[in-house]
Amino acid sequence: MVEVLMNKLREIQEKEGFLSEKSLKELSNEMNIPISRLYGMATFYSMFHTKKPGKNIIEICASPSCFLNGGLTLEKFLINELKIDIGETTKDNKFTLLKTSCIGCCNIAPAMLLNGKPVGNLTEKKLKKILKKCK
Ligand code: FES
Structure with a gap:
């Protein structure tokens, strides 16, 4: 399950440049997973960005x-x-x-x-x- 979530987060970040609150909410609804768990993963791994990064x-x-x-x-x-x-x-x-x-x-x-x-x-x-x- 963690691998699936990591891949989903990676896909979103590749597409949008970062993991916005809106994207995490959509994924939370899609996967029926608490947003707090997704946010925890997004902030735990340094490769993920929850704020729009610079160029x-x-x-x-x-x-x-x-x-x-x-x-x-x-x-x-x-x-x-x-x-x-x-x-x-x-x-x-x-x-x-x-x-x-x-x-x-x-x-x-x-x-x-x-x-x-x-x-x-x-x-x-x-x-x-x-x-x-x-x-
Ligand atoms: S300590 Fe290994 S690359 Fe910096």
Whole structure:
């Protein structure tokens, strides 16, 4: 059942960009499942978004390999550059900044996902280039 729900949530997010309250209510009615359960899943898994994200989604890894290789410094760098906090979207809707747990790229730590694609060996210089390219 969980797998079916995960797939449904994934489908909705792919189609609409995020999981709106309206979409969750419709799925709740369709599947005869309490909306609280769907909302719990949507907020538990970091791959789901319950708010409309920006054009570019940055998910900075906060797990040990990345943390020990300067991930926290890079996280602070992104917060300063984008002038938003973790979980927020820039006013121009170009970037959403999120934290994630290990993305399986520890060999190229510190790493992040940019629109779902891994980017590693991050430095402030590399991040500046990425942000400039995405604007
Ligand atoms: S700890 Fe960051 S990718 Fe594994």
